[in-house]
Every structure is written in C-alpha cells, then in structure tokens.
Amino acid sequence: MIKNITGRVDFIESLRGKSATFILALSNSATSSIKGITQAGIPGSIYLTPTLDSEFICTGQVRSMPNIAETPKGVPTPALISRAIHTLNPFNHIELLDLGLEVKPHIDYFKLHNFDIKPSDAINNGANINALDIFSKATAFGQAYECKDEYIILGESVPSGTTSARATAMALGYECDKLFSSSFKDVPNSIRDEVVYDALKNITSNDDVFSILSKVSDNMIIFVAGFILGLNNRIPIILAGGTQMAAVLLVVNSILRQMNGKIETSNLSLCTTSWVYNDNNSDIKALINMLDFELNTYYSDFDFSSSTHPALKLYDDGEAKEGVGAGGCLAYGFLNGLNKEQITKKVEEFLA
Amino acid sequence: MIKNITGRVDFIESLRGKSATFILALSNSATSSIKGITQAGIPGSIYLTPTLDSEFICTGQVRSMPNIAETPKGVPTPALISRAIHTLNPFNHIELLDLGLEVKPHIDYFKLHNFDIKPSDAINNGANINALDIFSKATAFGQAYECKDEYIILGESVPSGTTSARATAMALGYECDKLFSSSFKDVPNSIRDEVVYDALKNITSNDDVFSILSKVSDNMIIFVAGFILGLNNRIPIILAGGTQMAAVLLVVNSILRQMNGKIETSNLSLCTTSWVYNDNNSDIKALINMLDFELNTYYSDFDFSSSTHPALKLYDDGEAKEGVGAGGCLAYGFLNGLNKEQITKKVEEFLA
Numbered sequence: 047m048i049k050n051i052t053g054r055v056d057f058i059e060s061l062r063g064k065s066a067t068f069i070l071a072l073s074n075s076a077t078s079s080i081k082g083i084t085q086a087g088i089p090g091s092i093y094l095t096p097t098l099d100s101e102f103i104c105t106g107q108v109r110s111m112p113n114i115a116e117t118p119k120g121v122p123t124p125a126l127i128s129r130a131i132h133t134l135n136p137f138n139h140i141e142l143l144d145l146g147l148e149v150k151p152h153i154d155y156f157k158l159h160n161f162d163i164k165p166s167d168a169i170n171n172g173a174n175i176n177a178l179d180i181f182s183k184a185t186a187f188g189q190a191y192e193c194k195d196e197y198i199i200l201g202e203s204v205p206s207g208t209t210s211a212r213a214t215a216m217a218l219g220y221e222c223d224k225l226f227s228s229s230f231k232d233v234p235n236s237i238r239d240e241v242v243y244d245a246l247k248n249i250t251s252n253d254d255v256f257s258i259l260s261k262v263s264d265n266m267i268i269f270v271a272g273f274i275l276g277l278n279n280r281i282p283i284i285l286a287g288g289t290q291m292a293a294v295l296l297v298v299n300s301i302l303r304q305m306n307g308k309i310e311t312s313n314l315s316l317c318t319t320s321w322v323y324n325d326n327n328s329d330i331k332a333l334i335n336m337l338d339f340e341l342n343t344y345y346s347d348f349d350f351s352s353s354t355h356p357a358l359k360l361y362d363d364g365e366a367k368e369g370v371g372a373g374g375c376l377a378y379g380f381l382n383g384l385n386k387e388q389i390t391k392k393v394e395e396f397l398a
Numbered sequence: 399m400i401k402n403i404t405g406r407v408d409f410i411e412s413l414r415g416k417s418a419t420f421i422l423a424l425s426n427s428a429t430s431s432i433k434g435i436t437q438a439g440i441p442g443s444i445y446l447t448p449t450l451d452s453e454f455i456c457t458g459q460v461r462s463m464p465n466i467a468e469t470p471k472g473v474p475t476p477a478l479i480s481r482a483i484h485t486l487n488p489f490n491h492i493e494l495l496d497l498g499l500e501v502k503p504h505i506d507y508f509k510l511h512n513f514d515i516k517p518s519d520a521i522n523n524g525a526n527i528n529a530l531d532i533f534s535k536a537t538a539f540g541q542a543y544e545c546k547d548e549y550i551i552l553g554e555s556v557p558s559g560t561t562s563a564r565a566t567a568m569a570l571g572y573e574c575d576k577l578f579s580s581s582f583k584d585v586p587n588s589i590r591d592e593v594v595y596d597a598l599k600n601i602t603s604n605d606d607v608f609s610i611l612s613k614v615s616d617n618m619i620i621f622v623a624g625f626i627l628g629l630n631n632r633i634p635i636i637l638a639g640g641t642q643m644a645a646v647l648l649v650v651n652s653i654l655r656q657m658n659g660k661i662e663t664s665n666l667s668l669c670t671t672s673w674v675y676n677d678n679n680s681d682i683k684a685l686i687n688m689l690d691f692e693l694n695t696y697y698s699d700f701d702f703s704s705s706t707h708p709a710l711k712l713y714d715d716g717e718a719k720e721g722v723g724a725g726g727c728l729a730y731g732f733l734n735g736l737n738k739e740q741i742t743k744k745v746e747e748f749l750a
Contacts, residue, residue, distance in 0.1 A: 065415075105411045134735045136415025155412035155664075 048377050051323060051331050053342030057315055061282060062381045064196035068128075068137040068371065070103060071202045072096035073145035073265040074165035075173070078206035082237045086123075086205045086229045086369065088116065093148045093165075096203035099125040099370045100142050100151040103132065106396075109152040120357050121229075121365040122397065124319075124372035128201065130392035131379040138195045145180070145265040159187070163269075169213050169262050170244035177259035181272040188276020197282035199378055200273075201371020202266050202290060209238055210264040211293035213245045217262045218255065218300045220336050227289040227328035231364035255304045259297065266290070271297040279310040286374020288322035288367065292333035299337050309339060317344040318373035321361060346376035353390045355397060400729050403675060403683050405694030409667055413634060414733045416548035420480075420489040420723065422455060423554045424448035425497035425617040426517035427525070430558035434589045438475075438557045438581045438721065440468065445500045445517075448555035451477040451722045452494050452503040455484065461504040472709050473581075473717040474749065476671075476724035480553065482744035483727040487734040490547045497532070497617040511539070515621075521565050521614050522596035529611035533624040540628020549634035551730055552625075553723020554618050554642060561590055562616040563645035565597045569614045570607065570652045572688050579641040579680035583716035607656045611649065618642070623649040631662040638726020640674035640719065644685035651689050661691060669696040670725035673713060698728035705742050707749060 048058055078084050078092045087095035091111065098108045102125045116122050132140070141157040144150065146165040151158065161183045167174040204210075212226035228238065245262045253261070259268050270285070271294050277283065285291040295316065302309055322330055323345035334343050350358040360366065379389055400410055430436050430444045439447035443463065450460045454477045468474050484492070493509040496502065498517040503510065513535045519526040556562075564578035580590065597614045605613070611620050622637070623646050629635065637643040647668065654661060674682055675697035686695050702710040712718065731741055 105407050107407065132414065136734060138415045154406065154408040156408070 047347040048317070048344050048380055049347050051343040051345055052334055053340065057342040058317070058344055058377060058381065061197050065138040066197050066199050066378055067139040067141060067193055067195045068132070068375070069141050069143060069198055069200045070100055070371065071143045071145055071200065071266045071270055072100055072147055073204050074148045075204070075206055075210060075264045076165065076168040076171070077210055077241065080168060080237070080241055082234050083209055083241060084206045084229055085119065085121070092205045095123070095205045096147060097149045097151050099123055099203040101153060103129050103370065104140055104153050104156045110149055119360060119365060121360045122357050123370065124366055124368060125370040126393050126396050127372040127389070128370045128375040129396065130389050131375040131384065134384055134388055134392055135379055135382040137199070137378070143269065145269050163265055166265055169210050170241045172248050172261050173263065175260045175263060175265060175268065177256045177263065177268050180265055180268045181256065184269040184272025185276035188273040191277065193281045197284065199284045199286050199371055199374045200270065201286040201374060203370050204264055204266045204290065207264060207266060207290045209241060210262065211267060211290040213242045213262040214259065214267055215293050215296045215333070216242065217246055217249050217258045218296060220296055222333060222336070225289070225329045225332050227322050227325055227330070227367060229366055233327050255300050267294050267297055270294045271301065274298055274314060275301065275309065279313045282313040283315070284374045284377065285316040286371035288318040288373065289328055289330055289333060291316050291318070292330055295337055295341070296333065299339070303338070311339045311341055315342045315344065317346060317377045319368045319376065320345050320347050320349060321364065321367040322373065325364065325367060344377060346373050346380060348376045348386055348389065350390060352387055353394060355394055357397060358393065399699040400669070400696050400732055401699050403695040403697055404686055405692065409694040410669070410696055410729060410733065413549050417490040418549050418551050418730055419491040419493060419545055419547045420484070420727070421493045421495060421550055421552045422452055422723065423495045423497055423552065423618045423622055424452055424499055425556050426500045427556070427558055427562060427616045428517065428520040428523070429561055429593065432520060432589065432593055434586050435561055435593060436558045436581055437471065437473065444557045447475070447557045448499060449501045449503050451475055451555040453505060455481050455722060456492055456505050456508045462501055471712060471717060473712045474709050475722060476718055476720060477722040478745050478748050479724040479741070480722045480727040481748065482741050483731040483736070486736055486740060486744055487731055489551070489730070495621065497621050515617055518617055521562050522593045524600050524613050525615065527612045527615060527617060527620065529608045529615065529620050532617055532620045533608065536621040536624025537628035540625040543629065545633045549636065551636045551638050551723055551726045552622065553638040553726060555722050556616055556618045556642065559616060559618065559642045561593060562614065563619060563642040565594045566611065566615040566619055567645050567648045567685070568594065569598055569601050569610045570648060572648055574685060574688070577641065577681045577684050579674050579677055579682070579719060581718055585679050607652045619646050619649055622646045623653065626650055626666060627653065627661065631665045634665040635667070636726045636729065637668040638723035640670040640725065641680055641682055641685060643668050644682055647689055647693070648685065651691070655690070663691050663693055667694045667696065669698060669729045671720045671728065672697050672699050672701060673716065673719040674725065677716065677719060696729060698725050698732060700728045700738055700741065702742060704739055705746060707746055709749060710745065
C-alpha cells in the first residue's frame, strides 16, 4: 500500500503500470568519517557505501569490498530492498550520478554520469563545495535529460547525508532542529548536534543561498535541487528518500524565494518508507509543510513483520529506515503488483 | 539465477527489464535423416521439428503434425520452455528465419523472413551448401536489421545441428572432437563419429573457410555467423543456445582470422541451459575459450527439480538439454522476475 503524507494518491496512481528509470545519486562527504556520526556502512570504510550500493543495485554483486555494507549492529543496507524490487519487477533503466565519489563503482554497461565533482569536506570544516558550479551543472543536466521511460525514481546513497541535510535546512533558516532522521534508532545526538552547530557557526548574515550551501550542505542535495529546477516539471519524478529529499525540496524552496521564482510541481513528488514516516525522532511531514508550494508526498506502507530474520527485524525496530531509494522503489513494486511477502522473501534470499 | 560461463554479469544485468525480440533460426539438413543421429523429433518425421517448434512458440499449437515433437524416449521439445516464458512474460516480438525448411510453418501474422535458402544435404554427402551466398545474405540482413526492441534473443531449431556443429568446428581446425553436446543422454557415438569423420574426408588443404562451410556445416551456423558480423555490435544480442551457438562463434572467429579482421563484442553474448553447462559429454566453456575475442557468456540455472512429471525429469537426467532458445529464454524470464516454480508449472500445463 502507498499512503499519502500530503496531497492525494492520484499522481502516483497515474504511474501504475508505467515504465520507470531509476536514477541513483551518489556522493561522499568527509562528514561521514567523523566517529559515531553514521552507521550507514562498515566502520573505517563508510566512504565505500555509495560505491557498494550502486554495484549491488545494478549487478547483485559487491565488488569494491568482500561483503555488502552492514552497519555495526548488523543492519544491512536498504539497497537490498531496492535490488529486490528490481529483481522482481525490473526498472527499465538504471542510471548512476557520480556527484563526488571516492571510489568509482566497478560496473560495465550501466550509465554512470560524470560531472567532475569532488567529494566534499566535513561540514564542521566548512564543506568547501562550489555550490554554484554543481547547481549549474545540475540545471543543465535537468534541462537536457531525456528519459527513456515514463517517469523517474530518484534515490540517493550519501553516508552522513541526514546530518548535512539538517545543517542545510537550519542554515537556510527553517525551524527544523529536531525534525531530521538518521540511520540510528538511538540517535547519538551529542555528536551530531556538535557537528551541525559547528557547521552553522561558519554561516554569516552576508551569505546567500549558494554560499550557505557551499559551507554546510552536500553535493547530492545541491545537485538534485538543481536537477529538479532544470527538469521544470517536464518529466514525472519521485524523489525516493526521506528527510534528505525533504532538504532538497527546502533548498529548491529557498532558491525560488531568493529568485522570486515559482515552480510548477504537478509532476514532482516524494516517497519514503514507513520507517521514516513513523519515526519518533524526526518529522518529515513537518518539513514538507514548510514548503511554499503544494506537493504530493507518500510513504510505502511496508515492514518486515512477515520475516523472522534478525537483521531485517532491526528495520522494524527503527534502525536504517531509508536509503538507496528504498521507499520509492517499494512504491514502484506496489504499483506493479508486488506484495509484501514477495518482497520480503526476495530480500531474505539475498541474506541467505 | 543467471550464472557466468565467461565474463561478468553486467551485460545481461543491464538488460533487466528491457524489451526483447525473439528470433528463431530454422533449417533442415538431410543429416538428420541418418538413422540414430538425433532424437530431436519423431522418428521418420524429424525434418518437421523446426516447423512444429516455430508453430508452437508463436501460437501454442502444432499444426503440421497432430502432436508436438517428442523424442522416442518421450522427451518433449525445449520449445515448451521457450513458450512457457513467452506466455508468462512475453517477448515483444517473435520473428522466424526460414534458412531452408522442408515445410513452412502454418502461421499468420508473425514475421517469417525468407532468404530463398534450400535445406542442405547430409554432411557425409558433402552438404552442398553455397556458404558464400548464405553468408552474404546474412551480413546484408544484419546490416539492415531494425530491432523494434532493446535487444535480440536468437535461438535455433535445427535437427542434427550438434553433429554439423562439431564437424564444422573440427574442419576449421579447432581441437574439439569431444567437446560437443547432443540431444541424447547416452550419445550414440559410433554413428555420430562415423558421419563426422566421413564429412571431414571431403575437406582438402586447398579449402578456405567458406568452402569448408559449404561441405560440412549447416545453413543456420553459416547464416547466424554472417548475421553477427553484419550487426557489427550495433544491437545487444544473446545467442540462445549451447554448443551449436559456440560453433557459430568459432565460424565468426575463423572468418575474422581469414580476413585479418576484428570485431567489437561488447554487445554479443551467449546463454545456454544448465543441462548443457553441466553436461559431462561436452564442454561449452572449452569451446568459448578457443575464441580470439572476449565474450560474456552465461547459463540459466534452471532445472525441473520442482516437477514430478516423468517427461520433464528426463531433462534433469541429461536428455534434450537445449534448443529453441531455451537457455536464453530462461534468462529473459529471470531478468523479468519469473522464478523456477512459475516456469515449471506453466510447462506442466502444456503437457497436461
């Protein structure tokens, strides 16, 4: 089942049975190397997570590391969910966006878009992103993008991305300190708070949107915001993610405010997981309600209640929650006739 | 599951969810009338097998004979597998190549390409093929071919085709006497050996590749080799077959050697069944490793272990093994979310 966060079901229902391109936005930030900030990967090798996720979603294999990215508590990457959907009811095309990867995925045949973007510094060190450069590359890409299918599902794999998402939205002036999600069930607030507040210290009253983004954001957020503005409602798109994708929309909102611009959003939407929607430590609906424009947003009502696998039960306990487009991929599965049991069984096969 | 024989999974994974045209190459050779040489059909009517297979794959009916081709032991044609896939997750197009049929299939609406090619003589009688004529028709066809889908799956139905495949590869100088498959579990080696060795006696040191092919090969092998060279890597293609398709590749290899030519093979692949891959009486991997070019090759890890039907258990015992594109069709099924149980059940329905 797909349920509304805001808006109505009509947008996503109109995509039922249509073909989709899955785009995965990948970037690294040195923020993820700060001890204890994320559990999205293998300690010491967190930077490999987007590389491994993209290898697994495309080929079913991880190549740049012997085993698939697992968190210390043993929570496997949500790429398992996205790959399960792709195995059961394939996307017609998968394309990867290299938005600053430490290690390029070892994949042939799949489209890997290269934009000459470098991984960013840690946000408590000022991030050092050329936001205007990334933004203009992204709008050009969005304007020129030719979709071979009827709509786009856009996911991300960015370790520590919820931390830079929170810093981004706060730096842009949104009242949202307690609204952002994380990959943890028990969020290590002291470390994350410290990093975010240190990052915000670099912001001055002279900063405009792009100089703020250059200091506290991440490459994915900036690029996807530019991509959306470049697309300009031309192709239906589902932002497949949680509070990071909400931050993308807040950036779009702030850019439009700064430019006194408007955007048609009838083809723009967001879809996340029920783990994000039901999370007590964050509030994606509140973030979406801060936007000046109306939007259809959704969550996929899926959980691992039909599984007995201990690693998967951790999702239902509140670990991991979202990533690699899991929420949007689940919606795509539901829109094409898959059910919870089939998806759960396929994910379990990967773990066997 | 699709597994590699050589290369990596990326090529075939990139085809997941994409639309395919199934092309079935059909030809007759008088070799198949030699008593005991093949069990690919009804004794006395073996020549009808490609006609019946093409009728069944397209329409689900056999029209040129009251019953579907069965071997004397009761092994049903692998067309059942290909038709099951087409029923569960259809190919977007099916096209037939008449490369010398005794009896044309009784089918309307489906594209039957006609090349004015006659059935060939038995290879121990010199075959009497105009290889250069078939080859030039095939390259022209490959150059002009417009695929309405994103890739091609090319299967064959050629009774006694493994015998002419073996003779072809040996006559071209490959060390492969014991590497070729057959439709039998217990291969009648004396008859097959005799026919192949008699055929090879017609080869002289003055023969070039095309005069060799004219004497010992079959129309399908020559045509598909020319088709591949004509396509020139322009469209992704899966050669759906076992050692006969390996012989096609060896012919391509020999033509390139003779012409001092090269071929780009990134869009060329082969996919067979696990029955061929695991066959103790043949070695498809060894044949592929004789090629001068790199190739992604696969087998579909499918068997009838979930069936209790005695006719299907014969496949797992080593009878039949491959044909009518079964291995490549199974891969297409897996790439589109089908599983072993669904496919087995559908094949059983046909036999009920």
